[in-house]
Amino acid sequence: MKLSGNFWLGASLAVAITLGFVGGRLTSQPGGISATQGDGENQQLNGSASRPATRTGKAPASSKNPLHHQRGSRDVRQTIKTLINRLERSPMGNMDFDGMFEVWEITRDFSEAEVREALLSLEDLKNPQLRMTLQMMLMNRWGKINGEAAMLHALDSKNKQTKMVGVMGVFMSWTKENPEAAFDWYETHQDKLNQGGGVYGNVYNGMIYQALARHNLTRALTQAATIENSQKRQTALSSIAQGVANQPEKLKTFLKFLDNENEPSLKSSVMESVIGTMVMQDPESAKALIGTIDDSQEKAKLTEKMIRNWSYIDPEAAFEWGMKKTDDKEAQAGIITDNLGTWASQDPAAAGKWYDRQPDDIKTQDALTKVVRSLSSRQQYQEAFAWANRGSDPEKRAASKKDIYQSWLKQSPDAAKTWAEGEGRETLQGIDLTPAAILEPEETMPHPH
Numbered sequence: 001m002k003l004s005g006n007f008w009l010g011a012s013l014a015v016a017i018t019l020g021f022v023g024g025r026l027t028s029q030p031g032g033i034s035a036t037q038g039d040g041e042n043q044q045l046n047g048s049a050s051r052p053a054t055r056t057g058k059a060p061a062s063s064k065n066p067l068h069h070q071r072g073s074r075d076v077r078q079t080i081k082t083l084i085n086r087l088e089r090s091p092m093g094n095m096d097f098d099g100m101f102e103v104w105e106i107t108r109d110f111s112e113a114e115v116r117e118a119l120l121s122l123e124d125l126k127n128p129q130l131r132m133t134l135q136m137m138l139m140n141r142w143g144k145i146n147g148e149a150a151m152l153h154a155l156d157s158k159n160k161q162t163k164m165v166g167v168m169g170v171f172m173s174w175t176k177e178n179p180e181a182a183f184d185w186y187e188t189h190q191d192k193l194n195q196g197g198g199v200y201g202n203v204y205n206g207m208i209y210q211a212l213a214r215h216n217l218t219r220a221l222t223q224a225a226t227i228e229n230s231q232k233r234q235t236a237l238s239s240i241a242q243g244v245a246n247q248p249e250k251l252k253t254f255l256k257f258l259d260n261e262n263e264p265s266l267k268s269s270v271m272e273s274v275i276g277t278m279v280m281q282d283p284e285s286a287k288a289l290i291g292t293i294d295d296s297q298e299k300a301k302l303t304e305k306m307i308r309n310w311s312y313i314d315p316e317a318a319f320e321w322g323m324k325k326t327d328d329k330e331a332q333a334g335i336i337t338d339n340l341g342t343w344a345s346q347d348p349a350a351a352g353k354w355y356d357r358q359p360d361d362i363k364t365q366d367a368l369t370k371v372v373r374s375l376s377s378r379q380q381y382q383e384a385f386a387w388a389n390r391g392s393d394p395e396k397r398a399a400s401k402k403d404i405y406q407s408w409l410k411q412s413p414d415a416a417k418t419w420a421e422g423e424g425r426e427t428l429q430g431i432d433l434t435p436a437a438i439l440e441p442e443e444t445m446p447h448p449h
Contacts, residue, residue, distance in 0.1 A: 013371070077113045081107060087130055089253040103134065107141055112149065115142045132165045137380055139169030147174030148185055155192055167193065167204065175211030178218075181210045187223075203351065205232055206239035213243040217250050221257050234266045238273040246275035248285075253424075266277040268298060275302045276309045283310060283317070304378060315343035329361055337367040341374035348383040365396055372400050382419070385427050402431055 034134040050184055082269070083103050107118060115138050122138075125131040146400035147170060154166030174182040186208045193204050213220040219257070220240050227233040237258070244250035261267040279286040286306055293299040310318035322335045336358070351371075357361070368391050375384035384404045391397035405428065408416035420428055 038211065053413075068422060076110075076117040077121045078107060080118045084121065084130075084134070088125075088127060100133070104137060108139060110138075110141055112145050114445075115139075115145070115150075116153075123167045125279055128228070132161075135162065136165050136169035136172075139166045140173045143170035143173035144177050147178065147182055149187065150174070151189075155189075164203075168207070169205065171211075175208060179208075179215040181364045183208055183219075183223075202235050205235045209236040210239040210243040213240040213250075213254075217244060217253060225257075230263055230266055231276070232271055237261075237270045241270050241273040242277045245274050246281045246285075269303060271298070272305045275305050279306050279310045280313060283314070287321070304338070307335060308342075311339045311342045312346075315346070315351065319343070319354065333362040333364050333367070336362060337364055337370060340367050341370045344371045344383075344387065345374050345378055345380070348380065348386065352386065352390075363390075365393060366393060369400065376404050376407045379408075379411060381405075381416070382424075385424070389427070399429055401428060405431070405433070 080103075083106070087100070087103075107115075110118065115409060118138050119135065122131055122134055125134070137151060142153070150170045151167065151174070154163055154170055157163040157166060171182065186204070207222065209220055212223075217240070220236075220243075224233060224236040224240060227236055228250060240254060244254050255274075258267060258270060261270070275286050275290065278289065283306075290299060290302050290306065293302060303322065307318045307322040310321075319335065319339070322339075323332055326332060338357070340355065341349060343354075354366075368387060371387045372384045373388060377383070381404055385401060388397055388400040388404060391400060405420065408419075419435060
């Protein structure tokens with residue numbers, strides 16, 4: 001079964017929203033994250049004791065929820081259906097955070113039986129993204145109570161999409177509550193988990209190894225070393241890298257282990273995961289690590305990865321650092337072409353000011369084309385026109401503008417026409433806007449070479 005783009009969008013939203021609720025709850029508790037998320041080889045409690053968890057992930061239910069005392073009298077299915085009706089009527093759907101918080105407040109201390117009841121209430125829910133989000137929240141709760149039972153329930157699902165969302169929901173809580181037990185179960189049931197295909201196995205493999213590495217790096221590395229399949233070993237090691245990249249002592253241990261890896265391509269890919277994760281929190285340490293690499297090609301590859309990821313959080317610093325790493329004009333132009341679209345989609349004005357200050361010999365039409373397409377795809381049409389105007393070739397500039405207008409016209413015809421007849425008149429001057437010209441199904445925007 002091939003999973004559609006809409007499924008992946010829904011699943012991504014479900015994961016992001018569930019992590020937001022779970023993370024918000026964990027970080028708001030006194031003493032921060034519980035010790036079970038720390039180092040299993042050297043547990044440290046930040047002034048508080050963690051709640052005990054059994055081997056299957058069972059933990060005592062919290063009684064802090066103000067609705068907890070109503071448990072004996074409330075109708076679980078009716079409660080969930082009432083909340084679902086509210087969310088279905090909301091134009092925001094599963095992005096109605098008031099409604100989602102209300103669901104979380106009620107479900108976050110459900111008993112195992114109540115979770116089962118609540119899941120039954122979702123069967124008739126027609127909104128797939130909302131259903132996936134609520135299912136993941138409920139399975140996340142079940143995984144916290146009884147990881148093994150929750151996982152077996154998820155795997156029993158006949159629907160592959162429902163199964164994947166359920167398994168991910170369980171893993172998110174079980175690997176936090178008791179990563180050793182979750183890993184033991186995973187080792188025994190890998191074949192059943194991987195029945196959905198390679199993509200499923202990679203997702204689960206990555207989740208479980210990253211969680212175990214944070215808790216017990218020695219065991220995670222020992223187990224990863226036994227994986228014969230190079231793709232699976234790469235996934236495991238990349239996930240471990242992401243889990244320890246910003247923990248200096250563990251990172252040293254991990255890099256020493258990685259030195260013994262015999263496959264150069266695997267090692268290179270894993271190092272990209274290290275740099276890509278590290279730069280998001282500690283760019284200076286990422287720079288220092290790149291500085292220790294002797295191989296020039298590997299260093300250049302890691303530098304590209306760092307600039308690409310850094311561009312998401314501090315694009316100007318990323319670009320300035322990248323430009324200073326080389327005097328080669330072609331390489332500098334490549335940095336701009338490959339990464340400017342990311343910056344421009346976040347802050348078109350700031351990116352434009354920086355771009356305008358650069359020498360003409362590192363500005364390319366390819367870079368402008370990528371930026372214009374990126375902005376158009378995000379329906380930032382007026383910003384896209386501003387970038388198209390930066391082109392030096394009149395014909396390509398006009399072609400880009402025509403392409404932007406075509407995209408806008410297909411998406412929001414009234415808004416596009418109003419703009420074209422008003423404040424956009426000067427921008428579109430000289431461009432044939434007749435229906436015959438605009439609606440022709442031809443590719444007018446120049447392609448990067």
